[in-house]
Amino acid sequence: MEKILLSGDEAVARGAWEAGCLVAAAYPGTPSTEILETLAGYPEINSRWSANEKVALEVAGGAALGGVRALAAMKHVGLNVAADPLLTLAYTGVRGGLVVVSADDPGCHSSQNEQDNRHYAELAKLPMLEPADSQECLDFTRAAFDLSERFDAPVLLRLTTRVCHSKSLVAPGARPKPPIQAYLRDIKKYAMIPAFARPRHAAVEAKLRQLADFNNDSEFNRIEWDEPKKIGVITSGAAYQQAREAFGDTVSYLKLGLTYPLPGRLLATFARAVDRLYIIEEGDPYLEKAVRALGFDCLGKELIPLLGELDAALLRRAFRPPSPARPLTSLIQPPPRPPVLCAGCPHRGILHILGQKKKDLAVFGDIGCYSLGVQPPLEALDALICMGAGFSGAIGLALALKAAGDQRKVVGLLGDSTFYHSGLTGLVEAVHSQADLCLCILDNSTTAMTGHQANPGTALDLMGRPAPALDMAAVVRGLGVPADRLSLVDPLDRAAVTEALERSLAAGGLSVIIARRPCVLLKEMRGAFKYRGRVAPDKCQKCRLCLKVGCLALSFRDGRASIDPTACLGCGYCRSVCGFEAIEMEEAQ
Ligand SMILES: Cc1ncc(C[n+]2csc(CCOP(=O)(O)OP(=O)(O)O)c2C)c(N)n1
Structure with missing residues (x-):
């Protein structure tokens, strides 16, 4: 078959298809979103946007327990949401192969933090693969399903932004008949009550020892020698590409692909063979700590930044600072272009009104296009932590202000996709604890920030099929908010928003405002403004x-x-x- 140009995300999707994956679930999040968007083009796979990452992993996990190959994908912070099923799926193991994709975002290109999810492999005690280009994304994904079945464990496929979004040539393969195994009831393996979980933990530890041994000779790692073997670099993923671009063939490389559990013997062989050892990795000193724990002296984070992304120029500078007389051209930075709300964005109205009232209000915000309301000139939001915290964080903030005798009223704010992702439980808490709050849902009928994905409130699913759209007002009322404490407004109707907000805050107690107007960039809004x-x-x-x-x-x-x-x-x-x-x-x- 002819080679094709694919991004890392597209190649992961292709690899899953070639491996005979039958179920794929995800919640969108940069840089992982395109994996499911690509999978949606393969009708043989039941692909879906789930309500959140925990649900996505549980759907995929349930399918794997049932005997088919399944994949769950998410951005790095999504794995925090899915951590609960992840850590126990490690105990149950799988029947059909299960691949969990974590797409990390070093440099916070579009995230609230830059956590290094390699630690999750260690925490969950799961094998982890780290591809470095699109071909490896395809090959490793395909191999991950085999590895998962061979070692009876979910496999973590860890990507980073550059790997997800860079395009390179890939040799595609065919899709065999998907392997489907018969579902067998096995409560000692799949029902993790304490009595069964204890022996499963022992099984996980035994599996890790086998995996570490397997990894010493596995095809996922390779050594590229330079003669004489003066300088050795241990690296993986995108950092390998950056190191190669910076140093070419002038050093020896140990490029790791299966980065948990690490191949101790292979690391030692490489470390002993070179005069000086460097660890080049993005993020935390994950490999460096492991190499030091094996007793080898090396240089890593003393030279190479722990924060942000690496690039070749930065690596060259780290090893040989440029002379001030001849600065590297890449030191020239493009002018900053801070993101702003689109012209016509429906969020603008309610954010502007909240910003105007900021002396009397404390607003707990959330993550979505409305996060752009933090900075001037809108200055509408006081805090923003993670998806869902717009409601639950507001409950705590209201308690604190009350204790301090602070007269400011508290508003919690999030979007429709975030409401279904993790706002529902915050609303349940607010109702049950009789919180004194005004909670606003900015319903633009889509998941706008990540590129208009479907959510439980939209009438089409990921595959473009009609799906029942949940009635948000009915959901809010069903969770215990009386009809007279619920307002439905057009966020660009200044008078209506002001009236609803003032009435809600003056009455005290819990009230909810649904500010509804479709995102201006939705296809169906074309030509709406005359x-x-x-x-x-x-x-x-x-x-x-x-x-x-x-x-x-x-x-x-x-x-x-x-x-x-x-x-x-x-x-x-x-x-x-x-x-x-x-x-x-x-x-x-
Ligand atoms: C746990 C987690 N998953 C995914 C994301 C990526 N993400 C950021 S905002 C957002 C969508 C928000 O949609 P919505 O609340 O409807 O707001 P909109 O962008 O449409 O205004 C997503 C998926 C994230 N930041 N955290």
């Missing part, structure tokens, strides 16, 4: 109030506010903010 804003020059009083809405179509030019007609989508929110009726709407050309 007008464009225009500033009437004679009416503009130069007060700059409209600029506070943070719309990229608005700027201050030639001494007055101005609207770029090519950027404006005509949502009209800025018009409702202007106190001088200086913004007019005219028909779009």
Whole structure:
């Protein structure tokens, strides 16, 4: 078959297909999202967006226990959500192969932290594979299913942003008839009550010893010698590519692919053969600690940053700082382009109103496009931790403010996808504990931030098939919020949002506002706005109030506010903010 150009994510999907995977589940999150988006193109695989990562892994885990090959994918923080089933699936083992993809984001390109999920392999006591390019993404994924069945364990496939998103040539293969094994009831293996879990733990430890031994000669690792063997570099994943680009054939490499459990004998052979040993890895000193624990002296994080991503120029500088007279060209940085809410974004209205009231409010935010409301000019959110915390964090914050006699009211805020992901349990807690809060759900009918994925509130599933959309208002009422404490508003309707917010906060107790308007970038919204804003020059009083809405179509030019007609989508929110009726709407050309 001819080679094809694939990103790492696409190659993982292809590898799963070639391995005969039958079930794939994920919750979107950069840099992992394209794995399921690609799998959706293979009709032989039942692929889905799950409500969250824990659900995704449990769906895949259940399928693997049932005897078919299954895959769950997520970004690194998603594995925190899925950690509970992960650690016990290690005990049950599998029947059909189970591959768990964790896509880490060194450098926080689009994440709230840059945790190094290699530690999860050690914590969960699971084999871990780390591909370094698209071909390895395909090969390792395919092999991961075999490894999973051979050692009766879920396999962690750990990727990072560069591996997920870089494209390189891949030799594709065929898909055999998917191996399906008969489901067998085996409670000692699959029902983890304490009496059965204890012996399963012993089985896991035995498996790890076998895996470590297997890894010493496994095809996943390779040594690339340089003669004479002066400098040795131990590395894996994207760091291998960066090291090769920086040092080429001038050093010897031990490139690791199966990075847990580590191959002690192989590491020792390599370490003994070279004069000086370096560990080049992104993130924590994971390999470095293991090499030191084997008794070998090496250099790693003293030279190479623990924070952020590596690149070849950074590695060259780490080993040989450039002379100030001849700086490396890559030291030139592109100008920063901070992300902003799109023109016409429905979140803008409610965020602007919350920002205007920030002296009287404390707002616990969440992760979604509305996170862009943290910074000026909106300044609507006080805190943001992880998905779901917009509600539960707000409950705790309200308790603290009450204890301190602080009169500020507390608002919790999250989006529709986040509500179904992990906001539901926070709402249950708020109802049951009679929290004194206003909780807002910004329902734009999609999972916008990661690229418009379906969620339980949308009417189509990942494969594009019609799916029953949950009725959010009914869900909220069903969880115990009385109808008169629930408001449904258009987030760009300034008067309605202000009224709902003030009424909710004045009444005290728990109230919920669903601010609903579809994301302006959804296909079905094309052409929805028939007008464009225009500033009437004679009416503009130069007060700059409209600029506070943070719309990229608005700027201050030639001494007055101005609207770029090519950027404006005509949502009209800025018009409702202007106190001088200086913004007019005219028909779009
Ligand atoms: C545990 C976890 N999983 C996935 C993500 C990636 N992620 C960030 S925001 C977001 C979607 C938020 O959707 P929604 O709440 O509907 O807000 P929108 O972007 O549509 O405004 C996702 C999937 C994450 N940050 N954390």
